[in-house]
Amino acid sequence: MVTDVVNANELHKIDPVFGQHSFDNHEQVVFCNDKDTGLKAIIGIHNTVLGPALGGTRMWNYENEWEALNDVLRLSRGMTFKSAITGLNLGGGKAVIIGDAKTQKTPELMRKFGEFVHSLSGRYITAEDVGMTTADMDTVREVTPYVTGISESLGGAGNPSPITAYGVFMGMKAAAKYKFGSDVLEGKSVFVQGIGNVGEALVEHLVDEGAHVTISDISQERLEEVRSKYGVSIYGGKDIYSEPMDIYAPCALGATINDDTVQKIKAQVIAGAANNQLAVEQKHGKILQERGIVWAPDFLINAGGIINVYAELEGYDRKEIMRKTENIYNTTLEILNNADKNKVTTNTAALNIAQARIDARKNENSK
C-alpha cells in the first residue's frame, strides 16, 4: 500500500521505504552508519535521468528515524522536480544527518559523511541545507570532489542563500502579478516566517521595494537582529495562520500548509523558500486552489540555490546565475497561467511540466 503520511507517529503503520508516497520510485536509498563518529545519515537518490542527483544535506534533531527517512525521501523527490523545471541537467537527491547541528557536528563526522558520498562515485553530489554551512562543505571537500556549495576561495560559488532569496522574490512578484494584476510589492503586507539565511535576504528585497513586512522566528535573537537592521515588525500574536495579510512567505521548515492551517490561511498569495510546504501535496494544493489562494510552487521559486551550485559544475559566471534566477519570474507566471487554463493546481501544473522534461530525456536516452 502506498500512503502519504507526514505525521511521524503514523509512519510505523506503513511499509517504511517502498510503501511511502514520498518514496515515489526512488532509485536508491543509502543508510550510512559510523560508530566512531556517531554518524547516522540517509542519502536519497530519487532520479538520475537528467544527470547526477544533486541536493543538500540537512542536519536536524529528528524525533525518530522514521521522521528522518520521510524527510529525506520528500526532499530528494522535490529536488528531481526542482532541477527538471529549472532546466538544469541534474537529477534529484538529498541527504539528512540525524543529530543536533549545534552540539553534535564535528569535522570527523563531516569527513565520514563525505566518505559515504564518495562511495557513490558521483551518483549523488551534496551541498548545504538546514544545519550546514559553507565551511562544512569545505570539510566534506577534503575527502570527495562530489560536493558543491564550497567556499569561493576553493573555487566554489559561495553561500547560495542570497540567490535563493532573489529567486523567491522573483516568484513572489510573478504570483503577485497573476493575483493582483501588478508585480509591484510596495504597500503589500508580507509575512516572512523564518528569518534565517534565506528569510533575511528576502526581507531585504521586500523592504527595498516598500512592502510592509512582518517577521516570525523561534529565535528571539534573530528577530531583534532583523528588526533593528530593516525596521520591520515582529509578529506578536498567537496564530499567524489566522492573520490577514496579502502574502505569506514560509521560509522555515516544510509542511506548514496542513490540515490545521489550510482552511485558516488569509493570505491571497503564498510564496516562500521552504521546501515541501504542502503537507499532502494533492489534498492541500487543491484546497488552496478552491479557496482562490495562489500558491507559487516551492520547488520552482526556491531554485536559486541549486542554480548557484550548478554553476560550480558548469563554470557559469555570476551574470548567468542571476539571469537564470531572474527567469524564475517567467516560469512562475507561465505555470500559474497553465494551471488556470487546465483547471489543475499550481503544484500539478509544475510537476507535469517537470515530468514531461524527464520523460523526454528518458526517451532520448533509450534511443
Ligand code: NAD
Ligand atoms: P536557516 O536554517 O538559515 O533558517 C531557518 C530559520 O527558520 C531559522 O532562523 C529558524 O530559527 C527558523 N525557524 C525554525 N522553525 C521555525 C518556526 N516553527 N517558526 C518560525 N521560524 C522557524 O535555513 P535557510 O537556509 O534560510 O532555509 C530556509 C528554508 O528554505 C528551508 O526550508 C530550506 O530547506 C529552504 N531552502 C533553502 C535554500 C538555501 O539556499 N539556503 C534553498 C532552497 C530551499
